[in-house]
Amino acid sequence: AQKVTQAQTEISVVEKEDVTLDCVYETRDTTYYLFWYKQPPSGELVFLIRRNSFDEQNEISGRYSWNFQKSTSSFNFTITASQVVDSAVYFCALSEAGNQFYFGTGTSLTVIP
């Protein structure tokens, strides 16, 4: 079974639209961390956010926001007023106490000008 599921393989939006990338995770640990990474066309993975399992507060950083809900094991990522530079593959990841990192399969976002 997948530890991290990103059901949306590809999404296309028109510039300035809002878009939400879904992430569902599975773990039995009470302490764990969730992450989002961005992989632009250049290929390098860029860290966006880390959230621990005890902090369910939503976070906003500029046009980016994250919604963590333990009840549904989800950690969704919303980009507001999308821009062409947001085009990338976005990965959600889970780190458990067992020390392994599990990445989702990624969501490829294309923002059309």
Place this chain on the structure above:
Amino acid sequence: DSGVTQTPKHLITATGQRVTLRCSPRSGDLSVYWYQQSLDQGLQFLIQYYNGEERAKGNILERFSAQQFPDLHSELNLSSLELGDSALYFCASSSSGWNSYNEQFFGPGTRLTVL
């Protein structure tokens, strides 16, 4: 720039050969991780080293091995290469201690092509 360096950027080799990929972590980071990214398998965790010791193992083949040296740089050795080993290999480093709770910073990757 994440501060993690990887060499070489590109590598083209033939089936059956052996290659070594090198990674230098960010200054001060003790943990190094290796990942393989291919089109069909996505981003797969291979192995983690913490301060010279193997800490966690993922989907690493027996033909692959890694080590972390006293200066904290790491090498990933791939032997008896097969066509299916063609992929982008990432190294990441983290300030995590024994547990991998801190964010990882990724290098630019080494693109391996096996012909």
